[in-house]
Amino acid sequence: MTTRVLDVSRLPSFAFGHRSILWWATMGMILIEGTAFGLLAVSYIYLKWRVPEWPPGFAPPDLVWGTVTTIIILASALPNELARRAAERLDVPRARLWIWVSVIFAIAFCVTRALEFTTLNVWWDSNAYGSIVWFLLGTHTAHVVTDILDTGVLSTMLLIAPIDANRMVDVAENASYYYFVIASWLPIYVLLYLAPRLV
Amino acid sequence: MSLTPVVQLEVTEDHIASESRALSHSWAQPRGVMGFLSEVDHKRIGLRFIITALVFFALGGVLAALMRIQLAVPENQFLGPDLYNQVFTMHGTTMMFLFAVPVFEGLAIYFIPLMVGARTIALPRLAAFGYWMFLAGGVFLYVSFFLNIGPDNGWFSYVPLAGPEFAPGKRSDTWAQLITFTEVASLVGAIVTIVTIFKYRRPGMTLDRMPMFAWAELVTSFMIIFAMPAVMLASTSLILDRLVGTHFFNQAQGGDPILYQHLFWFFGHPEVYLIFLPAQGLMSTLIQTFSSRPIVGYVALVTALVATAFMGFGLWVHHMFAAGLPEIGTSFFTAASMMIAIPSGVQIFCWIATIWSGKVRLEVPMLFALGYFVIFILGGMTGIMVASVPLDLQVHDTYFVVAHLHYVLIGGAVFPLFGALHYWFPKFTGRMPSHRLGLISFWLLFIGFNLTFFPMHQLGLNGMPRRVYTYLPGLGWETLNLAAAAGAALMALGALSIVINAIVSLRRGEMASRNPWNAATLEWSTSSPPPPHNFYPERVIGSRDPLWDDPPDQPIIEGIRSDRREVLVTRLLDAEPDHRYHSPEPNVWPFITAVFTTIMLIGSMYTPWAVVWGSIPPFITLIAWFWPRRTDINDESYPVEKARPQLNEATGPA
Numbered sequence: 001m002t003t004r005v006l007d008v009s010r011l012p013s014f015a016f017g018h019r020s021i022l023w024w025a026t027m028g029m030i031l032i033e034g035t036a037f038g039l040l041a042v043s044y045i046y047l048k049w050r051v052p053e054w055p056p057g058f059a060p061p062d063l064v065w066g067t068v069t070t071i072i073i074l075a076s077a078l079p080n081e082l083a084r085r086a087a088e089r090l091d092v093p094r095a096r097l098w099i100w101v102s103v104i105f106a107i108a109f110c111v112t113r114a115l116e117f118t119t120l121n122v123w124w125d126s127n128a129y130g131s132i133v134w135f136l137l138g139t140h141t142a143h144v145v146t147d148i149l150d151t152g153v154l155s156t157m158l159l160i161a162p163i164d165a166n167r168m169v170d171v172a173e174n175a176s177y178y179y180f181v182i183a184s185w186l187p188i189y190v191l192l193y194l195a196p197r198l199v
Numbered sequence: 200m201s202l203t204p205v206v207q208l209e210v211t212e213d214h215i216a217s218e219s220r221a222l223s224h225s226w227a228q229p230r231g232v233m234g235f236l237s238e239v240d241h242k243r244i245g246l247r248f249i250i251t252a253l254v255f256f257a258l259g260g261v262l263a264a265l266m267r268i269q270l271a272v273p274e275n276q277f278l279g280p281d282l283y284n285q286v287f288t289m290h291g292t293t294m295m296f297l298f299a300v301p302v303f304e305g306l307a308i309y310f311i312p313l314m315v316g317a318r319t320i321a322l323p324r325l326a327a328f329g330y331w332m333f334l335a336g337g338v339f340l341y342v343s344f345f346l347n348i349g350p351d352n353g354w355f356s357y358v359p360l361a362g363p364e365f366a367p368g369k370r371s372d373t374w375a376q377l378i379t380f381t382e383v384a385s386l387v388g389a390i391v392t393i394v395t396i397f398k399y400r401r402p403g404m405t406l407d408r409m410p411m412f413a414w415a416e417l418v419t420s421f422m423i424i425f426a427m428p429a430v431m432l433a434s435t436s437l438i439l440d441r442l443v444g445t446h447f448f449n450q451a452q453g454g455d456p457i458l459y460q461h462l463f464w465f466f467g468h469p470e471v472y473l474i475f476l477p478a479q480g481l482m483s484t485l486i487q488t489f490s491s492r493p494i495v496g497y498v499a500l501v502t503a504l505v506a507t508a509f510m511g512f513g514l515w516v517h518h519m520f521a522a523g524l525p526e527i528g529t530s531f532f533t534a535a536s537m538m539i540a541i542p543s544g545v546q547i548f549c550w551i552a553t554i555w556s557g558k559v560r561l562e563v564p565m566l567f568a569l570g571y572f573v574i575f576i577l578g579g580m581t582g583i584m585v586a587s588v589p590l591d592l593q594v595h596d597t598y599f600v601v602a603h604l605h606y607v608l609i610g611g612a613v614f615p616l617f618g619a620l621h622y623w624f625p626k627f628t629g630r631m632p633s634h635r636l637g638l639i640s641f642w643l644l645f646i647g648f649n650l651t652f653f654p655m656h657q658l659g660l661n662g663m664p665r666r667v668y669t670y671l672p673g674l675g676w677e678t679l680n681l682a683a684a685a686g687a688a689l690m691a692l693g694a695l696s697i698v699i700n701a702i703v704s705l706r707r708g709e710m711a712s713r714n715p716w717n718a719a720t721l722e723w724s725t726s727s728p729p730p731p732h733n734f735y736p737e738r739v740i741g742s743r744d745p746l747w748d749d750p751p752d753q754p755i756i757e758g759i760r761s762d763r764r765e766v767l768v769t770r771l772l773d774a775e776p777d778h779r780y781h782s783p784e785p786n787v788w789p790f791i792t793a794v795f796t797t798i799m800l801i802g803s804m805y806t807p808w809a810v811v812w813g814s815i816p817p818f819i820t821l822i823a824w825f826w827p828r829r830t831d832i833n834d835e836s837y838p839v840e841k842a843r844p845q846l847n848e849a850t851g852p853a
């Protein structure tokens with residue numbers, strides 16, 4: 001007896017972008033952490049409202065290293081995008097190349113971030129302003145460090161582990177997460193560096 | 200030419216039998232101790248969540264009983280003030296973080312894949328990691344309690360009481376770190392639920408055909424994502440204030456204790472809905488099945504869920520009416536709080552219409568659903584009362600609020616939950632629960648609950664404050680407290696009868712068929728209990744209530760490989776087939792990662808350096824977790840050149 005059959009055997013065995021499982025998992029992480037950054041920013045503004053002058057009793061963070069960091073992080077979007085595009089073309093050599101370039105950018109960025117911590121002009125235990133500045137910068141740095149480690153592992157995999165198409169999906173999604181790390185930094189930069197000077 | 204043609208094919212019995220055998224082999228649950236720790240089967244992970252959460256529910260219940268014994272008579276010396284503080288804090292923390300949220304997460308992990316017709320859950324290793332973190336957090340809390348470092352500042356752990364100045368020692372740190380454990384578990388649970396619902400629905404199950412429980416869990420998961428970061432922030436800043444000298448909540452250094460309250464309740468109020476909304480999904484499920492007709496007002500019910508979720512984020516300040524906030528702000532939150540009655544009312548009227556127009560079967564799960572109507576609606580009534588500022592100021596911190604919140608949470612969540620556990624018992628175990636014992640449990644719980652909590656309304660109006668370990672005779676509180684203690688005893692018997700029912704039925708219950716209650720959702724289309732791969736053969740979905748309304752000749756889905764754990768990924772809105780995906784194999788590293796993360800989190804209570812050095816072992820275990828093994832490799836795209844012919848179909852919009 002014959003029966004009606006929906007034959008799905010010719011569908012691809014992987015997919016990129018919003019069609020993949022990993023994309024949705026990454027978006028979930030981004031929503032969670034984006035919410036955390038948003039609430040931190042709101043806490044910063046809340047604490048600002050409570051005192052007549054801002055920053056209370058300290059000079060705002062020096063502009064130099066924060067700005068250099070911002071430039072590097074913006075520039076790192078380029079190798080990140082090139083890695084993503086190479087991955088979506090299943091071009092392993094180029095994906096490998098650009099993901100390593102991204103790692104180098106991120107390391108440079110970590111160095112200037114470390115210098116940034118030395119020119120905040122306030123300690124976390126100085127007052128509530130110092131606490132929230134360190135917390136904001138610290139939380140973002142934790143994301144950067146996590147992303148470097150994670151990208152580093154993926155880059156190493158591309159050198160020594162067996163590579164199937166799903167690794168290329170990993171590279172592409174690793175790039176979308178890195179965009180979040182960049183995007184979340186810009187409002188924090190405005191809040192920490194520009195707002196105390198402008199408002 | 201379509202990649203997914205519908206064709207006329209000969210599907211023989213032999214083919215079905217051999218495919219079933221292959222699937223059972225590919226999806227086989229691993230054995231032994233390593234197998235236990237490597238488990239990625241969503242049914243087992245879900246069941247572990249449920250059972251663990253029920254154990255914590257029992258522990259939280261024992262703590263509640265201790266409080267009722269202490270308060271049964273005035274000037275009782277059964278529990279001292281310090282222990283009493285710990286007991287009520289542990290009770291609230293346990294019930295909120297270790298029972299109510301995880302138990303619904305467990306139900307979601309078990310039933311969402313079954314209800315949407317999938318072979319497994321998305322990201323199963325992440326779900327396993329979530330379970331181990333939840334278990335570790337719960338064990339950590341109770342071990343701390345027995346080591347006399349259990350929290351004692353209430354389940355909300357307000358500053359300055361919980362801050363460095365007034366809470367020396369480790370008790371508040373224990374609370375703050377417990378939050379981290381349970382948040383990690385809830386957040387990963389939310390992600391796996393959302394991804395499963397969005398991408399693993401069986402072809403034909405468009406969004407508007409999704410079961411109500413799946414809708415409820417979807418909305419809840421989004422709420423978790425937006426609410427949980429707030430409490431994580433609150434507890435992290437609290438522990439930073441305590442351990443490294445930050446000043447977030449220190450008034451003298453520009454901090455503000457009210458900021459803590461805002462952060463906590465921005466999570467804390469949605470938290471109530473994280474518990475309540477899944478239960479609304481259960482109510483719709485139970486009422487549909489036992490009224491033997493499709494639910495009335497499907498679209499209205501879904502809209503009500505979404506509306507409740509949105510409004511749930513605009514209510515938090517009603518927990519802070521007594522904190523002295525500007526009046527204009529509090530009026531807004533009063534209005535918002537009263538508005539929540541609208542979607543709740545819509546749901547209740549839809550259910551009443553379903554019952555009214557259906558053929559009601561008074562099975563035990565339906566009784567629990569009816570119990571909801573009485574208890575939750577009373578809780579909702581007092582909710583409208585305390586939403587108004589003057590009344591709230593009068594009853595704030597009294598037993599009136601205790602009565603209100605237990606009517607809402609036990610009526611709104613625990614009764615539907617017990618109904619659902621009775622309802623799904625045959626699916627979990629393959630055996631029917633005892634109807635007679637179920638009746639006994641229901642009546643003991645229903646009478647016991649009202650006897651315990653109804654008098655508390657009066658106690659509150661008579662001025663009895665919450666969180667006092669004893670009271671003087673002659674205040675007129677004795678009789679009502681004694682009644683509450685008697686009610687608690689009945690509830691304990693009710694809970695015991697449920698345990699007895701589970702044990703007896705597991706051994707001697709009647710064997711359950713696939714669909715013993717004649718329900719309409721897909722979990723009832725497979726054997727009880729389901730095989731490791733959940734379904735075979737799978738038919739395309741043709742209606743909202745497939746087991747009632749689908750024509751018998753719906754197409755069978757063929758072409759998902761049976762020689763490995765393969766699933767069909769579909770599109771978000773219309774559930775059209777999109778691609779095939781190799782679901783992760785069992786793996787022990789999520790467990791090991793959870794162990795090392797636990798060590799790091801507990802260590803960080805003692806030295807901040809534990810965060811630095813303690814992060815290294817979980818990092819290494821994460822590498823091991825993600826490192827591709829032979830069995831993880833997608834053989835259709837390895838080496839990569841082999842994948843090139845699929846590339847056109849794998850990129851761009853489907």
